[in-house]
Amino acid sequence: xxxxxxxxxxxxxxxxxxxxxxxxxxxxxxxxxxxxxxxxxxxxxxxxxxxxxxxxxxxxxxxxxxxxxxxxxxxxxxxxxxxxxxxxxxxxxxxxxxxxxxxxxxxxxxxxxxxxxxxxxxxxxxxxxxxxxxxxxxxxxxxxxxxxxxxxxxxxxxxxxxxxxxxxxxxxxxxxxxxxxxxxxxxxxxxxxxxxxxxxxxxxxxxxxxxxxxxxxxxxxxxxxxxxxxxxxxxxxxxxxxxxxxxxxxxxxxxxxxxxxxxxxxxxxxxxxxx
Numbered sequence: 001x002x003x004x005x006x007x008x009x010x011x012x013x014x015x016x017x018x019x020x021x022x023x024x025x026x027x028x029x030x031x032x033x034x035x036x037x038x039x040x041x042x043x044x045x046x047x048x049x050x051x052x053x054x055x056x057x058x059x060x061x062x063x064x065x066x067x068x069x070x071x072x073x074x075x076x077x078x079x080x081x082x083x084x085x086x087x088x089x090x091x092x093x094x095x096x097x098x099x100x101x102x103x104x105x106x107x108x109x110x111x112x113x114x115x116x117x118x119x120x121x122x123x124x125x126x127x128x129x130x131x132x133x134x135x136x137x138x139x140x141x142x143x144x145x146x147x148x149x150x151x152x153x154x155x156x157x158x159x160x161x162x163x164x165x166x167x168x169x170x171x172x173x174x175x176x177x178x179x180x181x182x183x184x185x186x187x188x189x190x191x192x193x194x195x196x197x198x199x200x201x202x203x204x205x206x207x208x209x210x211x212x213x214x215x216x217x218x219x220x221x222x223x224x225x226x227x228x229x230x231x232x233x234x235x236x237x238x239x240x241x242x243x244x245x246x247x248x249x250x251x252x253x254x255x256x257x258x259x260x261x262x263x264x265x266x267x268x269x270x271x272x273x274x275x
Contacts, residue, residue: 009170011130015059016246018131022140024247028254029127035258036119041269044261045112051257052122061130069125070118072173077117084110129166138163139241164220172213179208 017025039045056066070077088110090103128137141159149155180190183204190201 009129010133011059011061011065013060013131015131016250017055017059017126019246020127020131020250021241021243021247022132022136023144023241024243024251025127025132026137026140026144028251029123031251031254031258032123032127033120035254035261036116036123038258038265039116039261040265042112043264043268045115047257047260047264048119049115052119052126055126056122059126059131061126065130066122066125070121073117073121077114080117081110081114084113134163134167136241137166143241168213168216171216172209175212176205176209179205179212 020028036048039048056063085102085106086100088103088106089101090105092104093101094104094107095102132140138159141162142156145153145155145159184190188201188204190198190205193201
């Protein structure tokens with residue numbers, strides 16, 4: 001079963017990160033993402049990469065599952081790297097052929113941007129989707145956004161929609177894979193031909209996928225109605241969320257990591273980048 005796990009699915013475990021308060025994990029994820037964007041030097045990226053590796057090891061989740069979560073974004077990763085390699089100017093020219101010029105700065109920036117994207121995926125996977133159940137994530141989002149109820153924002157409905165959408169990502173990916181395999185078995189070809197022909201070949205995939213998505217949505221709505229679901233008004237919880245000292249200690253650790261990144265950017269840059 002674990003070999004089929006993709007982005008958005010919960011991996012059962014009893015690690016320290018699994019046991020953290022979901023509300024604190026959301027805050028940790030947000031702070032960690034901000035820290036990733038604050039990194040401007042090679043030393044800062046080395047620190048963040050080391051921290052990400054430690055967090056993955058703490059969850060005891062096989063690293064291949066984390067890497068598998070990056071497959072859907074592989075096109076974006078490669079496209080971003082190519083743009084930086086071929087279109088970013090610099091002072092150290094490495095290769096030149098007619099109008100094509102590749103600079104050392106472009107290659108360095110491409111590598112660090114790819115690393116940044118990978119760190120973002122690790123942050124959201126390790127602290128949220130892989131270690132937090134959808135129900136706990138919904139409750140945490142609702143409680144964090146609870147002050148917005150005074151502005152008549154439907155907090156509970158928003159949290160529920162976010163969690164359902166996140167939960168159905170792996171389901172839709174698996175459904176797409178099944179449809180492609182079925183169409184390929186019937187003789188469909190998705191790899192050859194012009195761009196227009198490939199686009200037309202996707203129609204036998206998109207139509208069944210949309211039908212399946214609407215059917216699953218209807219089944220989910222029926223199941224919620226059968227269980228007398230009425231939204232967040234007057235709703236009680238079987239398990240109340242409670243923060244413990246270890247939760248805020250871990251949060252302070254992430255803040256310290258952010259401070260370390262800022263200090264490394266300023267005093268030990270080693271190699272400044274412009275990403």
